[in-house]
Amino acid sequence: MSQTNWEADKMLDVYIYDYLMKRKLHSTAKAFQAEGKVSTDPVVDAAM
Numbered sequence: 001m002s003q004t005n006w007e008a009d010k011m012l013d014v015y016i017y018d019y020l021m022k023r024k025l026h027s028t029a030k031a032f033q034a035e036g037k038v039s040t041d042p043v044v045d046a047a048m
Contacts (some may be wrong), residue, residue, distance in 0.1 A: 013038040 017038045020029035033040060 010039070 013032075013036050016032050017029055017040065020026075020032060032038060
């Protein structure tokens with residue numbers, strides 16, 4: 001996999017984690033983060 005695709009996949013994982021947290025699905029988000037070794041860095045909201 002190329003570097004660009006890998007970075008895109010990682011960003012998608014971060015966005016999915018962020019979505020789950022914002023929907024108050026904390027246990028699902030924690031399981032997703034642990035299983036996929038997802039970074040918990042906050043996602044910048046484009047509306048800001």
